[in-house]
Amino acid sequence: MIVIDCENEALKKSIFEFFRMKLPKNYKDIDLHLKIKVLDEFIFLEIVGNKINKSVKLDIKNDKAHFVLKRYLFDLFSSYKDFDSSFGILTGVRPLKLVSKVFERNSYEESRKILFDKYRINKIEADFLYRIYKNQEKLRENSNLNNYNVYVHIPFCPSRCLYCSFDTTIGNKIKMDAYTKNLLDDIKSYELNFSKKPNSIYIGGGTPTAIGKENLEKIIDVVLEKFGSSREFTVECGRIDSLSVEVLEMLKRKGVNRISLNPQSFNEDVISKLNRVSNENFSYWFYKAREIGFDVINMDLIMGLPGESKESILKSIKKAIDFSPENITLHSLALKNGSKLFENSYFNEEDYSDLIEESKKLMLDSNYEPYYLYRQKKSVISSENIGYAKKGCSSIYNIVMMEELENIIGFGLGASTKILDSQGKFKRNINSKNLEDFIKRR
Numbered sequence: 001m002i003v004i005d006c007e008n009e010a011l012k013k014s015i016f017e018f019f020r021m022k023l024p025k026n027y028k029d030i031d032l033h034l035k036i037k038v039l040d041e042f043i044f045l046e047i048v049g050n051k052i053n054k055s056v057k058l059d060i061k062n063d064k065a066h067f068v069l070k071r072y073l074f075d076l077f078s079s080y081k082d083f084d085s086s087f088g089i090l091t092g093v094r095p096l097k098l099v100s101k102v103f104e105r106n107s108y109e110e111s112r113k114i115l116f117d118k119y120r121i122n123k124i125e126a127d128f129l130y131r132i133y134k135n136q137e138k139l140r141e142n143s144n145l146n147n148y149n150v151y152v153h154i155p156f157c158p159s160r161c162l163y164c165s166f167d168t169t170i171g172n173k174i175k176m177d178a179y180t181k182n183l184l185d186d187i188k189s190y191e192l193n194f195s196k197k198p199n200s201i202y203i204g205g206g207t208p209t210a211i212g213k214e215n216l217e218k219i220i221d222v223v224l225e226k227f228g229s230s231r232e233f234t235v236e237c238g239r240i241d242s243l244s245v246e247v248l249e250m251l252k253r254k255g256v257n258r259i260s261l262n263p264q265s266f267n268e269d270v271i272s273k274l275n276r277v278s279n280e281n282f283s284y285w286f287y288k289a290r291e292i293g294f295d296v297i298n299m300d301l302i303m304g305l306p307g308e309s310k311e312s313i314l315k316s317i318k319k320a321i322d323f324s325p326e327n328i329t330l331h332s333l334a335l336k337n338g339s340k341l342f343e344n345s346y347f348n349e350e351d352y353s354d355l356i357e358e359s360k361k362l363m364l365d366s367n368y369e370p371y372y373l374y375r376q377k378k379s380v381i382s383s384e385n386i387g388y389a390k391k392g393c394s395s396i397y398n399i400v401m402m403e404e405l406e407n408i409i410g411f412g413l414g415a416s417t418k419i420l421d422s423q424g425k426f427k428r429n430i431n432s433k434n435l436e437d438f439i440k441r442r
C-alpha cells in the first residue's frame, strides 16, 4: 500500500494519482510510506519501503511543489517494471494546454529541452505534441477569447454499449419529449451576452439522432434562432441504428456540415458482444451520408475492446481509412465506473505492445494529421485519445473545447459552460447530471 503523509490534501491526492498512472499494474502491491512537508522554498521528502530509504530536501526555486516532487519520483521509479513514462510527469486530461505555452515561447529545440527538463517528456512525445500544436496553429491564431461556441447534450441511446460509462439512457418517447421541451426552454431563456454568431455548434451525446427527427429538428431550429448559424455545425449520428434518410436530409437542410458515424471496431465478433448495433450496414449509411452531401464525416474507433487483438485493431483502422472520412478519432478503451465491463471486472491480457506507435504511423502514412489529443484515466492500452483529420478538416469545436481557447455555452444534462470572467479566467458551470430532475423541472 502507498501511504502519503502530507498536510496539503490536494498535493497528497496529486502524488497518489501520479503513482496510479505511472505504475498502473503494480501501484496496489507496492509498500511505500512517503512523508511530505512543503515549506516556502523547500520540500522535505522522506520515502521508505520497497528497498528505498531516503530523506531529501528538494529546492522549489520558481517551480510548483507538485512538479518538483513528481520529477524526483519519476527519476526514482522510472526503471521499475511496467513504469508508464508517457507524458512524463503530466497526469492531466489536456497535456497540450501546458505544453503549448512552452512551444509558444521558445524555439523548437529549446522547447524539447524544457519539456524534458521540466516535465520529463521524451523526444518522440515532444515531437508528436509539437505536430498537433502546429496543426492547431491556424485556429489558435484566429481564436479569440470573445468567441463562443454552443454545445447541446442529448443523453439518449438506442442501447447501452457494455464499455460505456457516460450518463446516457435508453430513451422512451415520453422522456425524450419532456427532455426536449425543457432543453428548448433553457436555450430560449438563456441570457446571451455575445452579439455575434457562434464559432461552432456541436450537438453531442449520447446519440442525438436517437431523440427522434421531430425533437432533433425543434432543437436545431431553436439553436439557430437563438444564436444564428456557424461555420462548423456538428451533429453526432454515432449509431447507425439511430439513422434514417429523412433525419440525414433534415440535418443537411438545416446546415449541419459535420457528422459522426462510429463503427468503434469493424470486427463483427467483437461488436456483437457489446450490446451495440452490428456494422453490417455501416457502408450503406456512410455512402448515403456522402450522397446527401456531408463533406466532413468523423469516425470513432476504440482500441482494446474485449476479444480484439492488435492485428484486428489495425485492420479496423485500415478499413476506416479505406472509407476516407475527413476525421478519425482513435480512443483507447477506458474501464470506468458505470460501464458493464468495469462492473464485470473485465481484464485484458492481449499483447498490445507497439500498437499505439503503429496506429500513429498508419494514420500519418495515410495523410491523416493529429489535431487534438486528450487523456483518459483507467485505459487498458494507453491514456491518449487522438483526433486525426485530413488537411484542412480539423474540427474547430474539438480544438477550442479541449485547449480551452474560447467560451463554450453548454445546454442539457451534464453540459458545462465555460465563460471568461473579467479577470481573464474561465468560470465553469456544470449542469446537473440527474435526468429525472431535468425532465421533472417546471
Ligand SMILES: C[S@@+](CC[C@H](N)C(=O)[O-])C[C@H]1O[C@@H](n2cnc3c(N)ncnc32)[C@H](O)[C@@H]1O
Binding pocket: 157, 163, 164, 165, 166, 205, 206, 207, 236, 237, 238, 239, 261, 262, 264, 300, 301, 302, 331, 332, 333, 334, 335, 336, 339
Ligand atoms: C460520448 S461517446 C458518443 C458516441 C456515440 N453514442 C456512439 O456510440 O457512436 C463518444 C465516443 O467515446 C468513445 N468511448 C465511449 N466509451 C469509451 C470507453 N469506455 N473507452 C474509450 N472510449 C470510449 C467512443 O469511441 C464513442 O464514440
Ligand code: SF4
Binding pocket: 156, 157, 158, 159, 160, 161, 164, 165, 166, 168, 205, 206, 207, 238, 239
Ligand atoms: S457508446 Fe455511444 S451509443 Fe453506446 S451507450 Fe455510450 S454514448 Fe450510447
